[in-house]
Amino acid sequence: MRSYYFDDPSSNVSVEQLNAIKIHYYPMPMDDYTNKLASICQERGYKNRDEVKLNNDTPGLDDKLKIFFEEHLHDDEEIRFILDGSGFFDVRDTQDKWxxxxxxxxxxxxVPALMYHRFTLTETRAVHAMRLFTDAPKWVPINR
Ligand SMILES: [Fe+2]
Structure with missing residues (x-):
């Protein structure tokens, strides 16, 4: 994970700065993440999960990416565990900077509830992610 101001790729936004705007980050041990994931889920009340894959074989990938890259928020947290590939989350800080x-x-x-954000893929255009939910899986974007 690396974060920076969108308009200045040479900048650095630390995990502490992300925590200050209520974004949580957990590095996961990929040889065996079962226990760590279980304790995060128990602590934060995540009861459901599913997995999504996006890559060049995904039908309508560009249309999907267009939707994901629309600035939006949710009334619930957005929790993503990257199992493979990579992506970009853009989030607004308290000064409305990306x-x-x-x-x-x-x-x-x-990503906390009610924080404007958007998502896209990196140059490799492939991601495999686990989505975690406190309730039934849902994905309701509220566009800005
Ligand atoms: Fe979202």
Missing amino acids: IRIRVERGDLII
């Missing part, structure tokens, strides 16, 4: 968070295999990130 922070770009590059996530890859082994990164678990939690």
Whole structure:
């Protein structure tokens, strides 16, 4: 995971700065993440999960990416555990500036409820992610 101000890729936004705006980040041990994932789920009340894959074989990938890259928020946390591949989460800081968070295999990130964000893939255009939910799986974007 690496994060920086979108308009200045040479900048650095630390995990502490992300925590200050209520974004949580957990590095996951990919040789065996079962126990760590179980304790995060228990602590934060995540009861459901599913997995999504996006890559060049995904039908309508570009249309999907267009939707994911629309600035939006949710009334629930967005929890993503990257199992493979990579992606970018852009989130708004308190000054409404975009922070770009590059996530890859082994990164678990939690975007808090009601925080504007958007998502896209990196140059390799492939990601395999686990989505975690407090309730039944849902994905309701509220566009800005
Ligand atoms: Fe979202």
